[in-house]
Amino acid sequence: MKTKILLIFLGILLVGTFVSAETSYCCEKTDAGAWCQNAPEASCDAGTNCGKDSQGNPLKCRSTPTSCESTSYCKLGTCIDSSEGTCMENTPQKVCEEETGVWYGEDADDIPQCGLGCCLVGDQAAFVTQTRCKRLSAIYGLETNYRTDISNEVQCIASTISAVKGACVFEKEFEPTCLFVSQKDCSEVEGNVSFHEGYLCSDETLGTNCGPSKKTTCVEGRDEVFFVDTCGNLANVYDFAKINDKEYWSRVKENFESCGYGSSNADSASCGNCDYYLGSTCKNYNSGQDKSRPTYGDNICRDLSCEYDGESYEHGETWCIENAGTKDSLPGSRHFRMVCYDGEVSAEPCADFRQEICIEDEIEDFSTAACRVNQWQDCISQTNKKDCVNTDRRDCQWIDGCVPRFAPGFDFWNSEGDAETICSQGNAECTVVYEKGLGGDKECVQNCQCLSPSWKSNLNQMCVALGDCGSSTNYLKIPGYHSEEAVYSGTGGNEKSSEEGSDSTDTGLSETSLAKSSS
Numbered sequence: 001m002k003t004k005i006l007l008i009f010l011g012i013l014l015v016g017t018f019v020s021a022e023t024s025y026c027c028e029k030t031d032a033g034a035w036c037q038n039a040p041e042a043s044c045d046a047g048t049n050c051g052k053d054s055q056g057n058p059l060k061c062r063s064t065p066t067s068c069e070s071t072s073y074c075k076l077g078t079c080i081d082s083s084e085g086t087c088m089e090n091t092p093q094k095v096c097e098e099e100t101g102v103w104y105g106e107d108a109d110d111i112p113q114c115g116l117g118c119c120l121v122g123d124q125a126a127f128v129t130q131t132r133c134k135r136l137s138a139i140y141g142l143e144t145n146y147r148t149d150i151s152n153e154v155q156c157i158a159s160t161i162s163a164v165k166g167a168c169v170f171e172k173e174f175e176p177t178c179l180f181v182s183q184k185d186c187s188e189v190e191g192n193v194s195f196h197e198g199y200l201c202s203d204e205t206l207g208t209n210c211g212p213s214k215k216t217t218c219v220e221g222r223d224e225v226f227f228v229d230t231c232g233n234l235a236n237v238y239d240f241a242k243i244n245d246k247e248y249w250s251r252v253k254e255n256f257e258s259c260g261y262g263s264s265n266a267d268s269a270s271c272g273n274c275d276y277y278l279g280s281t282c283k284n285y286n287s288g289q290d291k292s293r294p295t296y297g298d299n300i301c302r303d304l305s306c307e308y309d310g311e312s313y314e315h316g317e318t319w320c321i322e323n324a325g326t327k328d329s330l331p332g333s334r335h336f337r338m339v340c341y342d343g344e345v346s347a348e349p350c351a352d353f354r355q356e357i358c359i360e361d362e363i364e365d366f367s368t369a370a371c372r373v374n375q376w377q378d379c380i381s382q383t384n385k386k387d388c389v390n391t392d393r394r395d396c397q398w399i400d401g402c403v404p405r406f407a408p409g410f411d412f413w414n415s416e417g418d419a420e421t422i423c424s425q426g427n428a429e430c431t432v433v434y435e436k437g438l439g440g441d442k443e444c445v446q447n448c449q450c451l452s453p454s455w456k457s458n459l460n461q462m463c464v465a466l467g468d469c470g471s472s473t474n475y476l477k478i479p480g481y482h483s484e485e486a487v488y489s490g491t492g493g494n495e496k497s498s499e500e501g502s503d504s505t506d507t508g509l510s511e512t513s514l515a516k517s518s519s
Contacts, residue, residue: 026068028094029061036074036092038067051098068092077105080113085131087114118156120145127153165252166197169206178208180233200236202229203250212249216272216297218282224255225272225282225299238272240295266303267291274301279315281342289343306340313340318369320358321347329354329407331468333475337369353409357395376404380425380466400458403465410468423469426462430455 027044030037037043041063048058068074072093079088079096080103087108088101096103108114119126119133121140128136130146137144150156168179168186170193178201179186186195196203201210210231216238217228227235227249235249237258242248255261259271264278269292274280283302285294294300304315313319317340335350335358350356350371360369379396380403382388388402397405410418433446449455463470473479 023065024067025063025065026071026074027061027063028073035095035098036068041065050094075105077103078108078111078114079103080111082131083135085129085133085135087111087129115148118147118150118159120147120159125156125159127156164197166195167199167201167203167206167208169194169196169201169208176206176208178206178210178231178233180229180235198252200229200250200252201231201233202235204246205250212243214243214296216294216299218284218299223274223276223281225274225294225297225301227297238294238297238299240270243296264303265301266305268301269293269295272297272299272301276304276315279304302343304341304343306343306345308338308340308345313345314366315340315342317367318360319367320360320369329404329409329464330472331409331474333409335371337371353411354406355408357406374404374406374408376406376408379404397465399462399465401462403462404467407465408467422467423463426459426466426469428459 023041024038025041025044027034027037027039029035029045029050030039030043031045032043044063045061046063048060050059050061052058062071062073064071069076074092074094076090076092077096079091079099079101080086081088081099081101088096089108091101091103093103104111113131114129116127116129117133119128119130119136121133121136121142126133126136127150133146134144147156147159150159165180165182166186168181168189169176170179170189170191171177179189180201183195183197186193196206199206201208202212204211208231210229210233212235213228213230215228216225217234219226219234225238227238229235229249236242236253237255239248239259241259255273258273259265260268260273262275262278263273264275264280265271265273266280267290272282272294274282280301280303282299283290285298285300287293290300290302292300306313306315306317309321319338321336321338333354334352335354335356337348337350337358339346339348348371350358351373355374356371357374358369358371360367362368375394376396378394379388380401382394382396382402385398385402388394388396388398395405396402410422430447430450432444432448432450434442435445436442444451460470464472
């Protein structure tokens with residue numbers, strides 16, 4: 001027996017001697033990619049994979065036959081992430097630098113940037129650094145509320161006693177009464193107080209002087225119509241069918257547990273489960289606005305839809321209208337975007353002189369509209385129909401040439417403006433040739449179409465399409481100072497021979513006629 005024990009003991013010694021024979025190194029980086037590890041030398045990365053120096057040259061990975069805690073490059077300290085506001089203790093310097101952190105050899109308690117305080121974010125709390133608090137506030141879109149007067153995590157968490165609401169029962173003037181408040185507010189009530197999370201003050205089992213009533217109210221920041229109890233406390237959503245339901249007056253109910261969930265319940269006499277996004281919100285009953293009177297209380301889900309020009313629009317819908325002459329781009333006309341919001345219609349004008357146009361579309365019968373730039377500027381320079389009507393690039397149409405689809409307006413009364421230059425592009429001249437017969441009668445033999453009313457009308461149409469040019473009426477249906485004939489002139493030509501003569505016809509607009517043809 002003694003011999004066996006001796007052999008086992010020797011075996012242990014031999015094994016121990018074998019293991020201790022291999023020296024442990026501090027590898028700046030291992031072959032596996034881990035930083036600052038104590039491992040056999042063969043496991044250390046011997047290449048140039050350990051970052052770069054200030055000149056951008058690769059650095060050779062280091063290894064030392066000692067523990068990493070004893071080296072300069074793997075010494076443990078505190079790593080600060082400046083963007084996230086976190087302080088990580090017991091972090092090797094090399095690891096911190098690789099993660100673009102700032103490394104300090106001191107403990108976190110000795111570094112001012114790592115000082116902790118209470119960060120209040122909504123109804124939540126965290127004991128973190130001030131930088132981390134700012135980061136958390138930014139993530140949730142809230143203002144930073146950082147308290148340095150709270151020195152430990154327990155106090156920090158306690159400062160945000162649950163915001164859940166319930167019945168706060170206490171005694172007042174020797175009678176049990178109740179407030180429907182948050183647990184935090186209840187904790188501030190003096191005396192013998194008990195909080196009942198999720199209960200209404202009208203619950204019979206609480207034995208207070210508060211009970212059901214037929215009154216209702218609106219709450220700021222909420223859409224619904226709510227019951228109130230006899231003490232004036234908020235209860236559940238107004239539901240005519242639950243007026244005598246003890247359970248409904250006992251526990252807090254979510255919206256989906258109340259009447260008409262998923263509908264707007266606009267103008268409902270029996271249900272106050274309003275939904276702003278579906279087109280209703282709690283308002284005081286108004287006989288001039290509301291179609292029905294609530295069965296109980298003085299509040300109702302106000303219908304937020306609109307009526308305009310014989311059409312019904314939902315809350316939030318937008319659409320385009322054509323003020324007189326907009327469709328034909330008459331002088332003085334303008335595009336408008338109409339908005340239905342909270343039951344009222346408002347008009348938003350697009351840019352004047354038709355430099356913006358209103359476009360409209362429907363998504364599942366819901367109309368949306370927007371003002372966008374009128375892309376007319378390079379229409380006249382297009383020489384083929386395909387380029388002209390490319391709606392991705394421009395707003396043009398082809399009328400014996402490329403012209404704006406929505407004719408722009410001009411300050412044509414301004415002598416220094418561009419109106420004359422733009423309108424002059426619609427000028428045209430046509431030479432009509434006649435032959436004189438033996439009897440002295442003249443007969444048109446060339447460009448005779450230039451004498452027809454349709455030729456004059458077509459050219460005027462071209463002028464009008466360029467902008468506030470040509471002969472037209474303005475958006476008030478008031479005609480311009482010059483008729484279509486006024487912008488057409490015919491002048492007699494010199495006889496070329498005894499048999500032939502010419503007559504020049506010019507449909508170009510003079511500056512005066514341009515100005516007088518607009519509103």
